[in-house]
Amino acid sequence: MVRHPLTPEQIEAGRRLGALLRHARAGRDLADVAQAAGISPETLRKIETGRLPSPGFGTIICLGEALNLPVQELAATWRGSDLPLEAVR
C-alpha cells in the first residue's frame, strides 16, 4: 500500500482538535485569527469543522500561538486524553 486512508480514530481526533480550536477562538473573527496564524480563513474553518482532520504540525503550532493555547493541551486533545486546562499548567 502506498498511503493508508485516515483511520476513524484519526478523524475523531481531528474533530476534537477542531472543537477545541473553535472554543478557544471564542468570539474573535475567524479571518483575523487565521491571519494571525499565517493560514487562510478557508483552511482554519475546515480545521475547526473537522473537514481537515490531520493538519500539519506547524499549522497547529501557529494556531495555538494565535489563540494562546498551550501546546500540551492541543496534544492531549488530539490523543483523546482530554485533561482539563488546569492539569496542564
Next chain:
Amino acid sequence: MVRHPLTPEQIEAGRRLGALLRHARAGRDLADVAQAAGISPETLRKIETGRLPSPGFGTIICLGEALNLPVQELAATWRGSDLPLEAVR
C-alpha cells in the same frame, strides 16, 4: 494560487525538527521507534533527514511520545526559539 509551496523558513524548521528527533532517538533502532510511533520506518527516516519538512500534527505527537520528548520542546524547535530542555520543564 491553490496551495503555496513551502517557504525556505518552513523547510528550515523541518530540518531542525528532524535533527532534534534524530538526536532524541540516540542509539535506538530507527525501525523500532517508527513502529512504536505507529508510522513507517521510511517516513521516520525522511522526517529525520528533513525530506518531509512539514509532517502531520499527529505524526509528530506520536513520535514525541515514542521518544519521551516534551511537546513544548518540539514546538519550540519548530519555531526556531530553541530554548534548552531545562527551560521547558
Next chain:
DNA sequence: GATATGACTGGTATTACTATACCGGCAAGT
C-alpha cells in the same frame, strides 16, 4: 583480503490528503 552484515542514504514512484480558492445558500442581526 574478500565477504557478509547492519544501518543509513538518495532516487523514484504512487496514492491520499492538506491548503487554498470560489461558489451559492442559510441564519441572525441591523
Next chain:
DNA sequence: ACTTGCCGGTATAGTAATACCAGTCATATC
C-alpha cells in the same frame, strides 16, 4: 433588503506517507 458569519460542495497544486531500490560506509566474520 443588506451585511456578517458560517456552512457544504467543488476544484486543484503541492505535499505527506508509503514502498522499493541500489549505493555507501562502517564493523564484523571468514
